[in-house]
Amino acid sequence: MLAKAVPRPCSGAGRHGAPAARLWSVGVAGGPRRGGAGGRLVAADAGERMTGSEAVPVVAVAAGKQPVNGSAMADKFLTMCNTWCINIFVDVQSSKPTPPTWSLMEYEQQPGRKPCTDKNGLGIDKLVTSTVGKSTNVLWHDCPIGQFERQELLNQKGCVVWITGLSGSGKSTLACALSRELHSRGHLTYILDGDNLRHGLNRDLCFEAKDRAENIRRVGEVAKLFADAGLICIASLISPYRSERSACRKLLHNSTFIEVFLNVPLEVCEARDPKGLYKLARAGKIKGFTGIDDPYEAPSDCEIVIQCKAGDCATPKSMA
Template sequence: MFAPPTTKLGFRHAVVPVGRWGGRRSGRLVMSGLRPSLLRIQAALPGEEPSTESAKRCCDSSAPGTSSRVLSTVGKSTNILWHECPVGKVERQKLLRQKGCVIWITGLSGSGKSTLACALSRELHYRGHLTYILDGDNVRHGLNRDLSFNGEDRAENIRRVGEVAKLFADAGLICIASLISPYRKERDACRAMLSDSSFIEVFLNIPLEVCEARDPKGLYKLARAGKIKGFTGVDDPYESPLGCEIVIQQMDGKCPTPKAMAEQIISFLDKNGFLQA
């Protein structure tokens, strides 16, 4: 008995029947069982050459039903085009049942930024919300491994994290960025990347003496000994936020617990509609 003829659909090792045999006598292929949609799919799959007319409709901006598209220059990139997708931020937020945003935690080294970020992520996870943390040290293990701690590179470090955080927010996630980010100008630039009020600046206002007493990584000790130059709080300034959304600080000389700090931020998110979509 003869096997039905097959054709490749652009996938490695993948084959599907394209019709049915007309019987032993005819010895010919009957195409009546072939669905027109299969032909369209086959033309669009990788490895198959689309028709000239089809390619023209897809790529020619002057074809009927298409609008004129203008190539742009952004920074050092030339001849680039922004491509829109029918699945946008609103659709992704509805799927996740939350609103994408950036929670930017700033403060001195040792103030507890990473601890707060993890506590916040954990509490939101328990409540069924999707988050992602961009930690200042973690991103330097990969994305920003080519950057040093001089002024220019620190500014570029913040810019890159801001751009990535923007993408996460656009994806509908609650992105938690925890970095010293000592300068207002750089934090404000990250805020300006988002077109709405989805940038939430959290100032972890813990006194320098408390942070230095903690010194979890031993960096203050090295800075005081002159082994680290340009260390924030020692020989480099920290510019406190002037109009941040949330300030977390000591109460009666005691620092709040990570859970209490996380609850303060979650309360803000809930009141401002970020935990539903």
Template sequence: MDTKSENVVWHAHSVSRDARSEVKQHKPCVLWFTGLSGSGKSTVANAVDHLLHKRKVHTYVLDGDNVRHGLNGDLGFSDKDRVENIRRIGEVAKLFVDAGLVVSTAFISPFKADRDLVRNQLSGGEFFEVFIDTPLAVCEQRDPKGLYKKARAGEIKHFTGIDSAYEVPSSPDIHVETDGKTIEECADEVIAALEKSRIIS
């Protein structure tokens, strides 16, 4: 059954994306944090958000768990639902960019095709794939939510890194290897990359 909306016409806004960016005095973009559960995606994303806020950059963080409480509350964790989860987040992130914000998304987003789909929805230089690279053994050792323990016991199915695949980014825009680094050092790497790309000054 085709559920695509019909008779829908895109309405052009009188205030452009460039005009919004000029008011905010920085460029908009998506910081797409990807990595295994327990890798530190949300922690680093929030640390980056804090540093950007101190610089008066207009930001927002879309966190995987938080979004599943509302917008994506009807989705499970099958491969099909994971794809739809990322599709919806990509659409929301695109709206935030149109509003002139730097939006950080902290999602496992295990499939390369889904991450590329979001990238291709945005203009060049507006999407940064941020790979929070933490070894599986370290993630399991941290296990902040006890999810790996449940997955190993067979209590959780389709768990990324255990019985569901994670496709490692081959050439991320920002590669943060977290093992042996502080949260602050990881966040500083992201900020430095944004400065280099002239998203912020």
């Protein structure tokens, strides 16, 4: 269990006699991998400044204008970072009776990274924001618990298995079989099924080319998050366009995107037609149906091809 926050002076308090600012330093229990504060929580009104070099490695810098509760802040970070040290410096005008609420500006956790200090040495850096797509002034917030730690916890490597193929080719069936197989071997998986996602996240999209492209892009981004979470993410959607599939691949590290082409001829899919959609498409009641009057670009360089001809189709279990 994590220790409750016990306010007490931090290690650097009183050494420098810097008068202008009050400082809140919160040290969180050091962990085995990264070294740190020595396994004890310290949440202290230090009474004066302390520089990063005096403390355990500085990993966070914070500043703000509202009142803060040091213990709550420490608790919050204990929850977040219970495996190694995190120090948070909040600069306070000494005239104010209570320290301010912090707002995380920047943190660093990698050895050798430059500590966050401003020219006054208050441990406050300039905000570095960027423009990403249509979002301006956005800042990436990181957390010391990353993919590596999650993967260690789960004892597996996060990755994406991307199943592409015509409607009726067996994508969902294969995704379920694979999930079941991996689950039985103790692996955590999650399926992102095109049809299912169109009931929620992608309900605003239709089957026009630009909407399909957006559909694939979103699923790629979500799949990336699941892989980052340490899961084996199985994405199963038609994803008919090569360029969009390739863009999804680029979102992930090498070898963590496994593209599986369920190569089932249109005639076989059409003969199966479990939802009667091919029939409707042939009757002109569904426009732009993949394989009928909308393109499917077969992968040319995917990791796995599962060939399935009429009357010669492996069982989903053996495919998995």
